[in-house]
Amino acid sequence: MARYIFIAGGVMSGIGKGVSTAAIAAILKNCGFRASCIKIDPYLNVDAGTMNPVEHGEVFVTDDGLECDQDIGNYERFLDENMYRHNYMTSGQVYQEVIGRERSLGYGGRCVETVPHIPEEVIRRIELAAKKDKADFVLVEIGGTIGEYQNLIFFEAGRMMKLKSPDKVLFVVVSYLPVPHMIGEMKTKPTQHAVRTLNASGIQPDIIIARSALPLDNPRKRKIASFCNIKEDDIISAPDVKSIYEIPVNFERGKISERILTKFNLPVKKSRLVNWQKLGRKIKSVRKEIRIGIVGKYFSTGRFTLSDSYISVIEAVKHSAWHNGLKPNILWLNAEEYEKDSKKLSELDKLDGVIVPGGFGDRGVEGKMGAIGYARRKKIPYLGLCYGMQLAVIEFARSVAKLRQASSTEISARTAYPVVSTLQEQEKNLSEGKFGASMRLGAYPCEIKSGTASFRAYGEKNIVERHRHRYEFNNDFRDKFEKLGLVVAGINPQRNLVEIIELKDHPFFVGVQFHPELKSKPFKPHPLFNEFIKSARANSARQK
Numbered sequence: 001m002a003r004y005i006f007i008a009g010g011v012m013s014g015i016g017k018g019v020s021t022a023a024i025a026a027i028l029k030n031c032g033f034r035a036s037c038i039k040i041d042p043y044l045n046v047d048a049g050t051m052n053p054v055e056h057g058e059v060f061v062t063d064d065g066l067e068c069d070q071d072i073g074n075y076e077r078f079l080d081e082n083m084y085r086h087n088y089m090t091s092g093q094v095y096q097e098v099i100g101r102e103r104s105l106g107y108g109g110r111c112v113e114t115v116p117h118i119p120e121e122v123i124r125r126i127e128l129a130a131k132k133d134k135a136d137f138v139l140v141e142i143g144g145t146i147g148e149y150q151n152l153i154f155f156e157a158g159r160m161m162k163l164k165s166p167d168k169v170l171f172v173v174v175s176y177l178p179v180p181h182m183i184g185e186m187k188t189k190p191t192q193h194a195v196r197t198l199n200a201s202g203i204q205p206d207i208i209i210a211r212s213a214l215p216l217d218n219p220r221k222r223k224i225a226s227f228c229n230i231k232e233d234d235i236i237s238a239p240d241v242k243s244i245y246e247i248p249v250n251f252e253r254g255k256i257s258e259r260i261l262t263k264f265n266l267p268v269k270k271s272r273l274v275n276w277q278k279l280g281r282k283i284k285s286v287r288k289e290i291r292i293g294i295v296g297k298y299f300s301t302g303r304f305t306l307s308d309s310y311i312s313v314i315e316a317v318k319h320s321a322w323h324n325g326l327k328p329n330i331l332w333l334n335a336e337e338y339e340k341d342s343k344k345l346s347e348l349d350k351l352d353g354v355i356v357p358g359g360f361g362d363r364g365v366e367g368k369m370g371a372i373g374y375a376r377r378k379k380i381p382y383l384g385l386c387y388g389m390q391l392a393v394i395e396f397a398r399s400v401a402k403l404r405q406a407s408s409t410e411i412s413a414r415t416a417y418p419v420v421s422t423l424q425e426q427e428k429n430l431s432e433g434k435f436g437a438s439m440r441l442g443a444y445p446c447e448i449k450s451g452t453a454s455f456r457a458y459g460e461k462n463i464v465e466r467h468r469h470r471y472e473f474n475n476d477f478r479d480k481f482e483k484l485g486l487v488v489a490g491i492n493p494q495r496n497l498v499e500i501i502e503l504k505d506h507p508f509f510v511g512v513q514f515h516p517e518l519k520s521k522p523f524k525p526h527p528l529f530n531e532f533i534k535s536a537r538a539n540s541a542r543q544k
């Protein structure tokens with residue numbers, strides 16, 4: 001029978017609850033267990049597909065086509081395993097299911113109530129995931145922070161599970177301990193309050209992970225132990241680290257696996273984390289910098305700048321840079337600045353490689369195309385991801401094929417040259433207002449043409465990559481563009497859709513309709529990113 005570890009966040013969001021969950025799963029896997037993860041998001045959206053990335057961060061996509069929270073990406077990267085629909089749950093899904101069941105008399109005429117029927121459905125889903133993943137341990141990350149109204153039903157589900165099987169359920173609180181600079185001391189009070197609020201839901205944490213800028217010292221540890229009713233050994237110090245991949249080793253320093261296994265009455269197994277130690281050393285040892293620019297638009301919210309929207313792209317660049325013995329230096333380039341002043345494009349000269357990642361809508365597209373054209377002409381290695389591929393096609397159409405009005409129907413519905421456009425089935429979705437989970441989503445096969453940069457990268461003909469888009473390369477323009485030097489390097493064999501484009505006479509200019517970044521792992525960097533970084537390194541050497 002599976003054991004369940006609920007992970008909740010105290011004090012504030014954004015302190016690494018997702019990576020903590022992923023790290024604990026990785027540690028348990030290292031001890032020889034099968035660990036699985038579930039992310040619960042308390043919002044009413046059925047999935048993350050319809051949300052704006054500034055509000056939500058990156059939308060991650062699984063092989064089975066689920067649009068979900070970026071934490072699922074952390075689980076995949078740390079566990080080196082695929083996640084699926086059953087690893088993700090939102091309030092929207094839970095309520096939809098319960099209401100649907102009620103409508104078909106599934107509750108046999110009873111009054112259907114928030115409690116217990118909603119938490120019962122949550123428990124059903126958690127146990128189903130345990131079964132599907134044949135898990136020894138299921139880590140259930142509850143989104144949001146303790147004290148929020150909307151995640152109460154998930155705590156209630158955890159409480160009910162613990163009541164039923166006390167030796168099969170643990171609660172971990174990942175809390176934040178601020179060190180306000182005007183006080184100069186680490187404060188435990190917010191954590192005390194978070195735990196007390198959790199207690200009010202009938203839950204006592206078994207382990208507290210103390211996130212802070214600094215390591216936890218003994219006086220603070222004693223305070224948390226005493227006020228939160230927990231043993232000092234069960235408090236794990238988790239100071240800020242340079243790289244998230246140091247976290248498993250750090251947690252083990254605090255003996256987290258020993259604490260978890262002991263609490264479950266299981267024999268303690270040593271997790272050596274040799275691969276994680278090695279990775280940590282590698283990350284610290286790389287010296288030579290590689291400068292990669294990401295041209296995007298989802299950066300600012302008020303006075304703050306966020307990079308969460310491109311988290312998988314950032315991680316993929318890092319994995320491949322380390323793999324190539326390089327220190328990644330990622331620079332944020334705001335596409336809209338290039339629209340205001342195209343002279344600013346010359347800053348790309350200082351870069352070793354340029355990426356235009358996925359995106360939607362027309363804001364910033366002219367600036368992105370400006371950057372793509374600059375990389376094309378100046379032979380700067382370029383990797384276009386999804387929208388970055390479509391915009392490369394449009395830029396090529398306008399500049400090389402001289403179709404000045406060329407566009408995507410996403411940007412200009414009545415363009416004279418719709419070089420990127422929708423398939424018929426998408427026309428229908430759009431006209432009927434069906435926007436949720438209706439894009440081309442999840443894993444699709446792609447056949448690569450030999451002799452191309454992509455073939456060199458993958459080293460094989462048949463690949464499978466993840467998609468999330470509504471628009472496609474318009475095959476009506478294929479012959480014309482190919483004659484002018486555009487290489488169709490990959491197609492979807494079933495539907496003859498263009499999945500990869502490249503340019504002749506360029507050291508590396510590759511645009512992919514899919515999202516390779518979603519499959520890159522620290523121990524398995526993505527071949528396309530590896531090849532891109534390699535040519536960026538060659539470009540950097542050339543500049544010197």
Ligand code: GLN
Binds near residue numbers: 359360
């Ligand atoms: N907006 C484009 C489309 O829907 C690209 C999407 C993306 O970059 N993920 O096809």
